[in-house]
Amino acid sequence: MPEWEEILTGAGWAQINQGMFSNIWRHPSASIGVSATVKNDLLQVPGPVGPFTEPGGVYTRFQAIAIINHGGDEQAARRALREAGYHPPSEPPGLRLRRLTDIDVPPPTRWIGPGWIPRREITVLVGGEGDGKSLFWVLVVAAVTTGSPYKHLNIPARQPADVVIIITEDSTAEVQARLKAAGADLARIHIYCTDDDGSGTPTFGEGLNGDMLLLHAYLETAPEPPAMIVVDAWLDTVAGGLNIRDTQQARAALHPWKQLADAHDAAVILVTHTNRMDTSNTRDLMGGTAALRQKARMVLFTARANHDREEDEQHMWIGPDKANTTGLSHALKFTVAVMQVRPRTDDDPGTVARLQEPMQTLATIRTHLEQWRDEQREANQPSSRAVLAQRAIQEYMQARKAASVPVADLKDHLKELGYSKNARDTAVKAAGESRPPAPGEPWVFSLHGAEPASLPASLPGLDVSLGSQGDREDREDSNTS
Structure with a gap:
């Protein structure tokens, strides 16, 4: 905000005395006497003079600028001060119509x-x-x-x-x-x-x-x-x-x-x-x-x-x-x-x-939270795809007539059938045991001692190959596997 000397001398006022705590000013239309005093950073005008028509008025620097240079239009004064690189005071709070160009727009987010x-x-x-x-x-x-x-x-x-x-x-x-x-x-x-x-x-x-x-x-x-x-x-x-x-x-x-x-x-x-x-x-x-x-x-x-x-x-x-x-x-x-x-x-x-x-x-x-929630629901359902995956494991083992197979091969097979990672892991844990034959060797899978009949003999309307739905799950699974 401009200093008082700049505000008043710019309007033709003359400083006639400078004290320790106050300065005395004279309006250009007056040849003698005191027109106003600046004290405690406020302009005190004892009587009507120039644009100040209110006897005994007390004004801030901003108010004085608005009266002297803009006929009392504070919005115009704010615009002019902003254009000059100053930061005018905000308007008093309250509902009113404000011109968009007068709004104190906050800076862009840093x-x-x-x-x-x-x-x-x-x-x-x-x-x-x-x-x-x-x-x-x-x-x-x-x-x-x-x-x-x-x-x-x-x-x-x-x-x-x-x-x-x-x-x-x-x-x-x-x-x-x-x-x-x-x-x-x-x-x-x-x-x-x-x-x-x-x-x-x-x-x-x-x-x-x-x-x-x-x-x-x-x-x-x-x-x-x-x-x-x-x-x-x-x-x-x-x-x-x-x-x-x-x-x-x-x-x-x-x-x-x-x-x-x-x-x-x-x-x-x-x-x-x-x-x-x-x-x-x-x-x-x-x-x-x-x-x-x-x-x-x-x-x-x-x-x-x-x-x-x-x-x-x-x-x-x-x-x-x-x-x-x-x-x-x-x-x-x-x-x-x-x-x-x-x-x-x-x-x-x-x-x-x-x-x-x-x-x-x-x-x-x-998206991850929703996917994990769906996988958890799938794992918790007794007739879930994890159960179908267990049956697919049994068929895979029977087709190979092997007591054990590499875990990686078994999971790849289940993935090709369209089972999600959660369904594959759940089924492998439920259907048998996985362990390395010796320290440092690849893990192999073998079925539990229980008979395959302990699982449902069939699940009507469902196939161990999940088709398009399984393909979708596999694509989602690739985001997190």
């Missing part, structure tokens, strides 16, 4: 990683217990604090930046070990807590008060503003008087986080759990409240596939499920590695988990 984590917005990171949510944000924090690129999340190389974390579930020692293992710059990470050991969770109600107001103050005075704020888990920080299952109260609890993100140009990640509903619908799986999804600019879903839980190697799948400004990226499949970071003792295994380089899948996380 990103930590385009399509994944926006700045000045809320990102909700949601998943089941043990799915690897904290391992994911640790990975992002490592990239932000070191300035390192991470192509799988579209994070470019940039200057290192600080991060604020609020942790409620894992111990500070565990979080520190994960961050160190991921390569994060620990000196750029700040924990918002009450105690020196990192414990003591802040609580946040509705509005800018209490712990939220204090957090604003810390960020305002920080030598370097943080690029990201992580809250894990968000529900643990909500004040007890708020019922977040009530949509209005939930929105009130979330709004201060949006204000915090806006005020400090930071990405805010709120971590929460899925509920225990038996569904693949991501909207229904989100724990807490529907408002969490509505208020978030981005929702990232983590999950584990059914077959992952039965394998030695563990994986975490993650992908955007809601993106207001970009298309949904395909899900990533991370391998969860366990690292030895300190000597093992009787009380401490000395290990920590971290995510290794992911592979991009060929579908969104929502």
